[in-house]
Amino acid sequence: MSVLYAQSGVIIRPATTTDRYGNKKRDYGDAAERIPVEQLNVQPSGGSTEDTDDKQVTVTGWLLISAPGTMPDLRETDRIEVDGIGADGQALEVAGKVGRWPAPFEMRHIEAQLKEVA
Template identity: 50%
Template sequence: MSGMYAQTVVIVRAPLVADRYGSEQRDWDAATRTEVSGVNVQPASAPAQSTEYITDRQTTATGYRLYTPRGMDLDLQETDRVEYAGMTLEVDGKVGRWPRPGGGVHHVEAELMEVD
């Protein structure tokens, strides 16, 4: 495998549970963790794309992109989180599964967002 796809991430998936009012929410304390090797994670652009939000406190949101190599599908959903390099990243939008001519998945791309 190419050195470009040498990173490992952990996909964190939390079940939906009902709160005391009957609304569903993610239970991150009961989340499952799945380690996936052979992917590429990099800043969303060079330099890294960041946005500062100033309300009651200053926060910075930094974007990353996750890519899989050709032929690798990934069990990643828009409601998951990804742990990488000591960060917890949220999946930002739909996960892109690029089709392979003749059927199947050519590769996967996902936008990730770290919020401090």
């Protein structure tokens, strides 16, 4: 394994629940599925923005790239906890679609934009 892809994490796949009004919603709590993943590289991307109008909120962008030859099953509705990234126990949100490169010569991998809201 390359030192560039030494990070690991846990994909948090939400369960679908129904609220008291009959609406379906995603549950990232105890009912969510937790899927371990390895061989990741997560690095800053797009900087940070702050919103101080109503309350202090900082949104930081991250880029996740999986090692060549890997295709983790990360979905746009998932969240992910990555070792050493974000506040303790805070999951990063997948921002948009996950890019998939299923190239025929073992260079396949995924890329995803993540965001941390603190």
